[in-house]
Amino acid sequence: MPNNEFGDFQTPIELARALVSTLPRRQWTRVLEPTCGVGNFMSVIGEHHSDAERVGIEVQPEYAAAASTFGRVITASIFDFDLARDIEWTSAPGPTLVVGNPPWVTNSQLSVLDSANRPARVNTANARGIDAITGSSNFDIAEYIWIKLLTEFADRPTTIAMICKTQVARNVLLHSARRNLPVTGSSLRSIDAKKWFDAGVDACWFVVELGPGMPDYTAQTYPTIESPHPTTRIGVVDGQLVADIDAYERSKQFDGVSPLMWRQGIKHDASSVMELAENGGPRTKLGNAVDVEQDFLFPLFKCTDVYRDKLNDVSRWMIVPQSHTGDDTAQLANSAPKLWKYLNDNAAALDSRKSSIYRNRARFCIFGVGPYTFSPYKIAISGFHKIPRFRMVGPYDGKPAVFDDATYLLPFEDPATCAVAYALLTSEEANDLVAALAFWDSKRPVTKKLLQRIDLRAIARETDRESVRHRALSAHPIADSIDQAIDFFRDRT
Numbered sequence: 001m002p003n004n005e006f007g008d009f010q011t012p013i014e015l016a017r018a019l020v021s022t023l024p025r026r027q028w029t030r031v032l033e034p035t036c037g038v039g040n041f042m043s044v045i046g047e048h049h050s051d052a053e054r055v056g057i058e059v060q061p062e063y064a065a066a067a068s069t070f071g072r073v074i075t076a077s078i079f080d081f082d083l084a085r086d087i088e089w090t091s092a093p094g095p096t097l098v099v100g101n102p103p104w105v106t107n108s109q110l111s112v113l114d115s116a117n118r119p120a121r122v123n124t125a126n127a128r129g130i131d132a133i134t135g136s137s138n139f140d141i142a143e144y145i146w147i148k149l150l151t152e153f154a155d156r157p158t159t160i161a162m163i164c165k166t167q168v169a170r171n172v173l174l175h176s177a178r179r180n181l182p183v184t185g186s187s188l189r190s191i192d193a194k195k196w197f198d199a200g201v202d203a204c205w206f207v208v209e210l211g212p213g214m215p216d217y218t219a220q221t222y223p224t225i226e227s228p229h230p231t232t233r234i235g236v237v238d239g240q241l242v243a244d245i246d247a248y249e250r251s252k253q254f255d256g257v258s259p260l261m262w263r264q265g266i267k268h269d270a271s272s273v274m275e276l277a278e279n280g281g282p283r284t285k286l287g288n289a290v291d292v293e294q295d296f297l298f299p300l301f302k303c304t305d306v307y308r309d310k311l312n313d314v315s316r317w318m319i320v321p322q323s324h325t326g327d328d329t330a331q332l333a334n335s336a337p338k339l340w341k342y343l344n345d346n347a348a349a350l351d352s353r354k355s356s357i358y359r360n361r362a363r364f365c366i367f368g369v370g371p372y373t374f375s376p377y378k379i380a381i382s383g384f385h386k387i388p389r390f391r392m393v394g395p396y397d398g399k400p401a402v403f404d405d406a407t408y409l410l411p412f413e414d415p416a417t418c419a420v421a422y423a424l425l426t427s428e429e430a431n432d433l434v435a436a437l438a439f440w441d442s443k444r445p446v447t448k449k450l451l452q453r454i455d456l457r458a459i460a461r462e463t464d465r466e467s468v469r470h471r472a473l474s475a476h477p478i479a480d481s482i483d484q485a486i487d488f489f490r491d492r493t
């Protein structure tokens, strides 16, 4: 069982072997395994480089004792250690490898455990740097260790190769670029963390070269440990992290500001009341028919429906009791007595909504509602799914579709403009930009911020009119006003 306080997942020897075999073939003279546990990496390195001087650092004495079979182990906390100064190497300086698997734990998890196993944050410039990058004090301990290693080994050529969360590797690249650390190249190979560590995170084998050459803050990414060739390059461009540098090079002229405002779907935190199934009319989850005024019922599609294109039939309804979050829902007593009774009969679920956003608001209020909610045509995309799929959605029997809050949308009054927006968003240009900016291992890879960066105007100007017209017509057969709609995007300033 891993020990939480120490972020303790020992690397299986078979995995350590596979990872070490991807390293550049060099005659390592010095090898350090920080936080070495039982010393699996020291052991594997010894199989091929028995001459290399091997040093480990480990805080738990039993582990340190076990690891000492494979080299010299210092029983200490890495946080109390200056790696450049405090290790007394006996070998002459030469190719140096830092290798291992730092603890998998965040600073705030340690706070919960009331653990002292973390850096003295307030006093370290490094930790403040991490705060500045991550924007929170919930940084990963591994991230801190990476930056400590990169800073303390910056004065000599060193290869640092460690397992870490993919998110940590990205933050390390960004930090290195911002601090001008002497990184000359890196690579990132995905590891199946579920298989090897039974951990539900995206992890990788991240290898960074430190040295005097030309700085390079990009990493070749390989889909698996064994892959012979990289598929993409991630890295820092103009001070920002980019998920696919080559796609970004092709599409950066479309990275700007969307001329239209993206919106999030509706948030209500009371699906048992606000969401109804279509089954010969709207019904609750328990199957009871619900009779409320039609004007407040809208066809509902969830992000998975949008992703899977299950948009042909209405299978759910959403009750939308407001046309703006600020509306007073008490007025429904007069304007919609049946809805008012339904909401009051089911008030318990609505009254117990925990999020503070509902405090000091109308009793039955919802969020993500405004004039755009009632626009008849929409482009929708799921924020949760790992492949970007834009959909054009029109009204159902005259009623506009509404979406859950994991969906993003652009609202339109007319089908031609919506169809052209669809054509622009599904163009190769937009596709490249989304691929460049979205990190598919994030929980919500597509965000409003990302969508807002797609400059539809620039795409409309650069893309061949015929192909836009063709794709727009495939989304909606309204030939007459398509050209006007294309000009609407081209001319918008």
Ligand SMILES: C[S@@+](CC[C@H](N)C(=O)[O-])C[C@H]1O[C@@H](n2cnc3c(N)ncnc32)[C@H](O)[C@@H]1O
Binding pocket: 005, 006, 007, 008, 009, 010, 011, 012, 033, 034, 035, 036, 037, 038, 039, 040, 041, 057, 058, 059, 060, 063, 076, 077, 078, 079, 100, 101, 102, 103, 104, 117, 118
């Ligand atoms: C993810 S395990 C990896 C162990 C080993 N490197 C391997 O790959 O099998 C992390 C190790 O870091 C050790 N550790 C945690 N905090 C430490 C600290 N402050 N200083 C040194 N070692 C620490 C834990 O005891 C644990 O053995």
